[in-house]
Amino acid sequence: MKITEKLLHIPPYISTAWENIESLHTKDNLLIINLKNTKSIEIPNLPKQIIETIFNSHAKFIENKNDSPPLNPFSNMGLSMNSGSNLSSIDSITSAMKHNPDQKDMPDIPKEVLKKIATITKIFSDEASIDIPKPEANCNCPYCQISKAMQIATGVNIENLDEDVSEEDLKFRLWDIKEHGDKLYLVTNPLDHNEKYSVFLGDPIGCTCGSKNCEHIKSVLKT
Template identity: 60%
Template structure:
């Protein structure tokens, strides 16, 4: 036997969810269950406290079903005459909605496309979404940043100058005065450079770029 707010299971008489049950009543000390399909189920020999619990659960299920379901609207305000910046300023971060459901992807795409149309407004302030927040403001802010070509995940990442420098060759010291020079775009292309008299490179050219790369490293 299993009786909760989801199912009524009393073997061997009945096992179904409450949504399939229309009503309950007792008759001749038996519990009678009426199903939506019109079937009538008589359940004998149930203790009085069990019957009472069944009626309580059924009452709660009926109350829950009668409550209006809360729907979340993803309607967005019309674009003001002030442009995209006025649109973003009309929305404010709301930490109470940090666990809000995701805005449908089609609406997110529309927001990003709107941002692309206003991409020339380079001096406008794109609102920054808060970390770990899914409120309407933060979701829209992320979509705007994507539309403007900004990656929200990398906004605060500092770029090392080394990452901005193009490398012609990767240089690895292999021993005393001996270096391995490798093409970073093709690891199969590599040479050995020796910087002690006589200076040389396995490419066969005494004034090659591989030797210069090692000397300048």
């Protein structure tokens, strides 16, 4: 018999990691272990002290699991979404990731993450030469999603990457801005065309986001 912080080993009944165990309870003289695969294991006639040790070990495993900080899915790329922008973050992204056609139907990366990547890319593409990766057509793997965000950040038309790019096309944009009327502008997120705002530069100045000092108004004023 072996009971540790990681596993429960009671031959010949069970030997498994705590992460495979859903719950524990007792009934009469039985210890009943419910597994995550919906199976149950019944162990008879265990001493009370052993049962208490098993319950305490399981409780400790659950507490430690709940106290663990959530994993940052981008930590292996050297990009902390809570830290300041730095050039090594961009280098880490482009060098650590590879196109994976097996992941072409992956879910979309959160928009706020892509926007962070685009912002960092823009900041340092103005200061240093950055090798921006080229996304593959009709692929949604993490590499291609991030590549598209980086291409957009530098103003490249991702649908025509093999064509010559004009100076006008290379203008960076966190927002697409179009005049929509007298002193009225439509501001659209190039990474998500469903995110749109109307900015009015008349009296009073305002934006449909509800803020009077938002980045949408500032972007229009800079154009």
